[in-house]
Each structure stands twice: as structure tokens, then as C-alpha cells.
Amino acid sequence: MKSMKLIMENFNRFLAEQVDYDKAQKLINSNTFLRDVVKLEATADNMIEGGNYVLFYSPDSLKHIKNRHMDADAPGSLFKDDIDLKDTIKNLLSKEPSETGDRVKWLGVEVDEEVGKMGVEKANPEKVSAMKDYTMPGERQENVKITAGERKPTKKMTLVTGNVGKLDGKQIISLITAFPGSTEIDGVEMPMDRNNYAEKGFYFVLPEDSPLLADEKSEEERLYTDNWKNALEDEDDKEKLNPNENPYGKEIQFAHSQLRSLLNKNKNPSEDEIIKAIQDGWDEARYEA
Numbered sequence: 201m202k203s204m205k206l207i208m209e210n211f212n213r214f215l216a217e218q219v220d221y222d223k224a225q226k227l228i229n230s231n232t233f234l235r236d237v238v239k240l241e242a243t244a245d246n247m248i249e250g251g252n253y254v255l256f257y258s259p260d261s262l263k264h265i266k267n268r269h270m271d272a273d274a275p276g277s278l279f280k281d282d283i284d285l286k287d288t289i290k291n292l293l294s295k296e297p298s299e300t301g302d303r304v305k306w307l308g309v310e311v312d313e314e315v316g317k318m319g320v321e322k323a324n325p326e327k328v329s330a331m332k333d334y335t336m337p338g339e340r341q342e343n344v345k346i347t348a349g350e351r352k353p354t355k356k357m358t359l360v361t362g363n364v365g366k367l368d369g370k371q372i373i374s375l376i377t378a379f380p381g382s383t384e385i386d387g388v389e390m391p392m393d394r395n396n397y398a399e400k401g402f403y404f405v406l407p408e409d410s411p412l413l414a415d416e417k418s419e420e421e422r423l424y425t426d427n428w429k430n431a432l433e434d435e436d437d438k439e440k441l442n443p444n445e446n447p448y449g450k451e452i453q454f455a456h457s458q459l460r461s462l463l464n465k466n467k468n469p470s471e472d473e474i475i476k477a478i479q480d481g482w483d484e485a486r487y488e489a
Contacts, residue, residue: 220368227365227372228256234364234374248286249370250293253304255361257375262286264487265378269316271457273412275334275346275404277354277380279316288315289378292359304373306359308382316380317351322388325401334404334412337453337485342394348413349405356382411460420459423474424452430471431478441482455481 224242234240240258248255262285269279279285291311298307331345357380361373383390390402397403411418425443432438440446458481462469469477 223367224254224256224372227367228374231362231364231374234362240374248289248293250290251295252369252371253293253373254367254370255289255293255373255375256364260487261375264484265375267484269379271460272407273410273460274457275319275336275344275406275412277316277319278351279380280314283315285378288357289359292357300363302363303376304361304363304371306357308356308358308384310355311357312355314353314355315357316354318354318356318381319351319404320381320385320390320397320402321349321405322385322401323403325399328398328401328403331398331403332413335448336394337448337450337457339450340393340395341448343398344394345398345403346406346412347403348408348410351405354381356380358383418456419463420456423459423463423469424455424478427471427474428452428455428478431475431482433479437482451482451485453481454485457481458484 221242221244228234228240228242240246240256242256246257246259248257266279266283266285268274269277270281272278288311292306292309295306295309295311297304298309299305328345331347334344334346336342336344357378359378360376362376364372364374366372385402388400391397391400406412411420421443428441428443432441437451440449441451443452446452455478458477459474462473462477466473
């Protein structure tokens with residue numbers, strides 16, 4: 201007797217065969233951003249179907265999204281180590297979206313099992329104001345508050361997609377982002393601009409021993425400072441990648457995150473491993489742009 205998993209795989213393959221990829225690609229190509237920047241392709245390998253929706257994603261986007269939410273020392277929510285993100289998103293697509301329009305969103309929708317841990321908490325804004333300041337990596341350089349605490353397990357998931365168009369009765373959408381947790385706490389919506397988190401009482405929790413909570417330079421900062429020049433491939437990038445000139449630069453913050461992940465696996469990495477982690481962080485930041 202075939203296992204249930206094999207039956208489901210065959211069923212999913214049958215569903216995939218019902219999608220006209222040529223027509224889907226024409227829809228995608230009508231959006232110049234998806235065509236020229238994301239370079240999104242309509243294939244069975246980068247498709248997730250659920251309910252009335254067919255979601256296409258670029259080859260690296262799922263990996264990128266998962267990696268962004270695996271660093272316990274980076275403010276934000278965390279995915280479970282063993283999560284099957286494609287299956288979780290498929291589960292979500294079968295549920296009613298929270299918002300539709302140019303973007304189709306599932307905001308804090310509960311799925312069948314725990315997906316990870318929520319990294320944001322809420323308290324009295326006066327209490328939050330006394331917490332440590334932290335500048336988030338990224339173009340917007342958002343200032344938030346961080347403190348020691350435990351992230352809470354959650355079955356809720358947020359998925360944001362772009363509306364590409366209709367095809368044979370199905371809504372074609374493209375992946376923008378996904379993360380564990382909701383966009384509200386105790387009925388209060390989190391501001392779109394994280395600069396406004398603290399005044400509304402929102403803050404990020406991190407492990408007690410997180411280097412971000414320490415005043416001294418962390419090990420990943422030291423490794424970056426000592427090795428960034430050796431990782432540099434283009435002299436034109438020297439100023440923005442220099443930790444003395446641009447300490448809160450997005451590329452540098454992402455490189456710190458990659459170095460933390462490396463140190464969690466290997467306390468004594470080689471120079472080649474350090475340089476690769478730095479370059480991976482820079483690449484991740486560019487992909488995020």
C-alpha cells in the first residue's frame with residue numbers, strides 16, 4: 201500500500217500539471233520588477249499551490265527568508281529549525297487571506313502546528329523607553345528597543361505576496377516575505393515604521409547572553425573588523441563596508457549575523473570561513489535591497 205506521503209506527492213504533481221506555465225510566465229513578465237529584478241520564472245520547482253492561489257518564488261527567496269529568521273541574536277521572530285516552509289505556506293494559502301488587492305496578505309493566521317517563536321513583546325511605553333537602543337540593519341536604519349527575554353512559541357504565520365493576476369480561475373501571486381507570528385499584540389497593531397515601536401510599547405527580546413545586549417565589542421564585530429579588508433572584492437565598496445566609517449551599515453549588520461551563525465557552529469573558524477561568512481552577509485544585504 202502506498203504511504204500517505206507518496207499519495208500526497210502524486211496528488212501535488214497532478215495539481216502542478218494543471219498550471220499553464222507559459223501563460224503564468226506571460227503574466228509575470230508583464231511586471232517589469234518581477235521580470236528584470238527578481239527574474240521570476242514560472243516552473244513546477246518554484247511553485248506552491250493552495251486553495252485558490254498559486255504562488256511563485258525566486259530560487260533563493262525561500263532560503264533567504266528562512267535564514268533571516270534563524271539567528272537568535274538578531275531582533276525578530278525565529279522559524280523552527282526543522283520547518284518545511286513550502287508545506288507551511290501551502291497550508292496558509294488554503295486559508296482566507298487577511299487583505300487582498302495589489303498585495304495579498306495573511307497576517308498572523310494560525311496554521312496546523314508550531315512554526316517558530318515570536319520575537320516582539322509589548323509593555324508600558326515608559327518601561328520600554330528605559331531599554332537598550334538598537335539600530336536595525338537595512339536602508340531605513342530603524343531605531344528600536346531590545347532587552348533580555350524569551351521568545352514565545354507560536355502557531356501563527358504572516359505571509360505577504362504580490363498580486364500578479366488571474367489565470368484559469370486561480371490567483372497568481374509572488375512571494376514578498378514570510379515570518380512567524382502576527383502583526384499585532386493584545387489587539388494593538390504594530391506600526392509599519394519600526395522607529396515608532398517603542399512609543400507604542402513594542403520591543404524585541406533576545407537571549408540574556410546576546411552580544412547585542414553587551415556594551416563591549418562582540419566576537420563577530422571583532423572578526424569583521426579584523427577581516428573585512430581581506431573579504432573586499434571591489435574597492436568602490438570600501439567606504440560603505442568599513443566598520444569605522446559606517447558601523448550601522450546594512451551590509452555590515454548582515455555580515456555580523458552570518459558571523460554569529462558561523463560562531464554558533466564553530467568557535468574557532470578558519471580565515472577562509474570568516475571571509476566567506478562576511479561575503480555571504482554582504483550578498484544577503486544586497487539581495488534584501
